[in-house]
Amino acid sequence: MSTSSDPAQGPELEIVHLLRATTVELGLHSARFAQRNGMHPTDVRALIALMDARRARQELSAGRLGAVLGLNSAGATALVDRLERAGLVRRARGRQDRRTVVVELEERAMALGRSFFGPLIDRSVELLRGYDAHQMAAIRGFLTGVREAAAGDGGAAGRGA
Amino acid sequence: MSTSSDPAQGPELEIVHLLRATTVELGLHSARFAQRNGMHPTDVRALIALMDARRARQELSAGRLGAVLGLNSAGATALVDRLERAGLVRRARGRQDRRTVVVELEERAMALGRSFFGPLIDRSVELLRGYDAHQMAAIRGFLTGVREAAAGDGGAAGRGA
DNA sequence: GCGAATATCTTGCTCAGCGAGATAATAGGG
DNA sequence: CCCTATTATCTCGCTGAGCAAGATATTCGC
Numbered sequence: 001m002s003t004s005s006d007p008a009q010g011p012e013l014e015i016v017h018l019l020r021a022t023t024v025e026l027g028l029h030s031a032r033f034a035q036r037n038g039m040h041p042t043d044v045r046a047l048i049a050l051m052d053a054r055r056a057r058q059e060l061s062a063g064r065l066g067a068v069l070g071l072n073s074a075g076a077t078a079l080v081d082r083l084e085r086a087g088l089v090r091r092a093r094g095r096q097d098r099r100t101v102v103v104e105l106e107e108r109a110m111a112l113g114r115s116f117f118g119p120l121i122d123r124s125v126e127l128l129r130g131y132d133a134h135q136m137a138a139i140r141g142f143l144t145g146v147r148e149a150a151a152g153d154g155g156a157a158g159r160g161a
Numbered sequence: 162m163s164t165s166s167d168p169a170q171g172p173e174l175e176i177v178h179l180l181r182a183t184t185v186e187l188g189l190h191s192a193r194f195a196q197r198n199g200m201h202p203t204d205v206r207a208l209i210a211l212m213d214a215r216r217a218r219q220e221l222s223a224g225r226l227g228a229v230l231g232l233n234s235a236g237a238t239a240l241v242d243r244l245e246r247a248g249l250v251r252r253a254r255g256r257q258d259r260r261t262v263v264v265e266l267e268e269r270a271m272a273l274g275r276s277f278f279g280p281l282i283d284r285s286v287e288l289l290r291g292y293d294a295h296q297m298a299a300i301r302g303f304l305t306g307v308r309e310a311a312a313g314d315g316g317a318a319g320r321g322a
Numbered sequence: 323g324c325g326a327a328t329a330t331c332t333t334g335c336t337c338a339g340c341g342a343g344a345t346a347a348t349a350g351g352g
Numbered sequence: 353c354c355c356t357a358t359t360a361t362c363t364c365g366c367t368g369a370g371c372a373a374g375a376t377a378t379t380c381g382c
Contacts, residue, residue: 135299
């Protein structure tokens with residue numbers, strides 16, 4: 001966000017800060033969406049995870065959803081309660097394992113998600129169409145590398161207070 | 162609804178989802194860092210904003226910090242209280258306008274921030290060194306475009322429940 | 323100096339998320 | 353088939369982040 005860094009340190013650092021600024025902006029966009037619809041940031045993240053799972057044609061249980069979002073079981077239950085009360089999801093018992101609760105998206109949630117992601121996705125695809133294969137490979141490689149670095153928990157982080 | 166479902170629709174969509182996955186992973190990384198240091202997500206975001214301001218050689222007041230993070234004045238006061246109690250920042254009265262409270266980072270917070278961002282930044286720079294100017298321009302252009310699209314509040318999103 | 327405007331702080335409240343434990347369903351050994 | 357360990361979810365009680373409203377302190381225009 002805000003003004004850039006010392007470009008003197010190289011174009012690489014400038015891009016690193018640009019990536020961070022972009023993630024911050026996406027987060028703020030998401031927060032605006034949440035507030036506008038009377039939801040909490042966690043609810044939006046849950047919606048994203050559920051739509052992701054749906055794209056991959058996989059069921060998502062309450063517990064697994066909570067794990068993805070970093071909640072404990074009580075928090076996961078409360079989350080699904082909220083989403084259900086808002087009419088965004090419905091609970092269904094798992095078929096083979098009836099202990100599990102499968103969280104299924106209501107049509108309303110899909111529409112809401114599309115209204116949120118659609119324009120952003122369309123604009124992104126439009127941007128990408130302007131690049132050649134060589135450039136696309138670079139974008140893909142960079143994002144993949146950063147994702148793996150973040151997932152690998154690169155942050156050392158000493159003991160807090 | 163065209164765009165947002167099928168990965169077979171082209172390499173563009175794959176990259177869009179990759180970007181989203183990357184931001185999610187960065188968010189989880191940040192959450193792990195927060196928990197490990199007894200902080201909350203908002204505290205980490207505040208630290209980022211403060212380090213950003215410092216890089217830009219700009220002072221950040223309590224109220225302005227709260228605005229950046231989307232908090233009201235009470236929330237901003239509580240946030241600075243928390244960070245101060247954790248020894249991460251100190252309050253200082255503004256020089257020309259003594260109503261304001263300038264939030265200044267303690268050395269400890271800088272070190273903590275570096276331990277969090279350092280490895281990720283290093284890895285990112287390393288990745289970027291493998292690309293030529295043509296590719297760097299594509300990465301820069303794509304990220305800039307997405308950031309602007311998100312900032313422009315592309316999400317329509319009607320009234321929620 | 324007086325009153326309006328502005329920045330922060332205080333008070334009281336709501337609700338997201340946690341820890342601990344209860345309940346329900348499955349899997350395996352006898 | 354029954355009994356026990358395991359696993360998935362839910363219930364209860366609590367902590368604390370953030371909000372709304374208002375108090376307090378400082379600045380600016382007149």
